[in-house]
Amino acid sequence: MTHVTEPSEKTLFRNVSILDSTGAEPYPGDVLVENDRIVAVGEVDESRAEGARVIEGNGRTLMSGLCDAHTHFSWNNSADLDGLGTMPVEEHLLFCLESARTYIDSGYTMCLGAASAKDRLDVVCRDAINSGRFPGPRYLANGPEIAVTGGALTHSITKFADGPEGMRKAVRELVALGVDQIKLSMTGEEITGTQRAEDTYFSDDEVAAAVSEAHRRGKRVCAHARSAESVKMCVRHGVDVIYHASFTDEEGMDMLEANKDWVWVAPGLNWLVATLYEAEAFGFPQEAAEAVGYKKELDIAVAGLREMHRRGVRILPGGDYGFAWTPHGTYARDLQHFVELLGFTPMEAILSATALGGELMMRGDELGKVQSGYLADLILVDGDPLADITVLQDQDKLHYIMKDGRFHKEQGDAPAPPPDQDELVTSGTQHVVERRP
Secondary structure, three states, X not given: OOXXXXXXXXXXXXXXEEEOOOOOOOEEEEXXXXXXXXXXXXXXXXXXXXXXXXXXXXXXXXXXXXXXXXXXXXXXXXXXXXXXXXXXXHHHHHHHHHHHHHHHHOOEEEEXXXXXXXXXXXXXXXXXXXXXXXXXXXXXXXXXXXXXXXXXXXXXXXXXXXXXXXXXXXXXXXXXXXXXXEEEEOEEEHHHOOEEEEEEOOOHHHHHHHHHHHHHOOOEEEEEEOXXXXXXXXXXXXXXXXXXXXXXXXXXXXXXHHOOOOOEEEOOHHHHHHHHHOOHHHOOOHHHHXXXXXXXXXXXXXXXXXXXXXXXOEEOOXXXXXXXXXXXXXXXXXXXXXXXXXXXXXXXXXXHHXXXXXXXXXXXXXOOOOOOOOEOOEEEEOOOOOOXXXXXXXXXXXXXXXXXXXXXXXXXXXXXXXXXXXXXXXXXXXXXXXXXX
């Protein structure tokens, strides 16, 4: 089982290949950690390292922990989306904590919450992680996504608001719960069968009111925004993180480029890929996915994202994990998609998940790089991610995982299996948790 050790005063990673996320090529050397910080990188003075616990790297890759920009702790690996709302909160909280553990087991030390299925699930998980009661990544919590009447993707997990005053009230209520950011659900999603991805449900006045109220309270805003018009609305009114942006048109592309110093795009690529090609076992075969438009959306989204990348728009990984066909524990597939579909180099993909992740978490001066003064959130990888980006998908290749100078995993530990919705057996209104052999 994975576990968390108290930080020794010093830990020396000796003879590692240092992938420091500055953009420089990896280089051999040592890395010294004192308490929760990296204090020396490259050549480490022997006297300074005296008394340190030594981890022999033997040339393995030492790099920053990863960031997921579109995290749903409370998505429960199910194909029943409405079941997210009816799942009893006690079992749901346990599942969320298991999801958090699975993220850090997978080398993810930073996550941005993209919506919670119930009011306080994200907030409670964040606080439990921060207090050290449960293992998990650094987390910025969200609440239920806000939709207008007639615009919800899943009614049972949505907070409804209409008009500018309704939006302000909804934002205030979520801020009172203790969230770190607000989520707007602005467009449709083809899998619903009724809500088209190119439909836009919010008005300009509603977006403007939600964003201004959130920013006034010191909270950022993210948005489910697939349509061309929704992307432009997001940029016009200051939505900080745009999810999907599949159908961005030329005007929207120009707007993104002109505002690339503050706006983020997290496309959730694995959702599109898996929904199109890997959902048949869950009742949504490829022919059905193509018929409702997922092949068209993927093709258009890939072309648009490649253009955004060419223009220097900041694109981050995070693939809407936690559905039956995008299960928890498979998060690093997004990095492979960035390389194979979007034309990122492996280095660019890693930078997007590390250095840019630290910036997304609003702590770019201390998260996401292997540099002196940065927090010691590190993974020691048995392999070279620049030669094979898929190595980051294999938990067995993540020999050591450290957060805040504490080892969450040490070589020889067996990570707990990712949370599995099949373990929840429903009988009437009661839910009994059973462990499968």
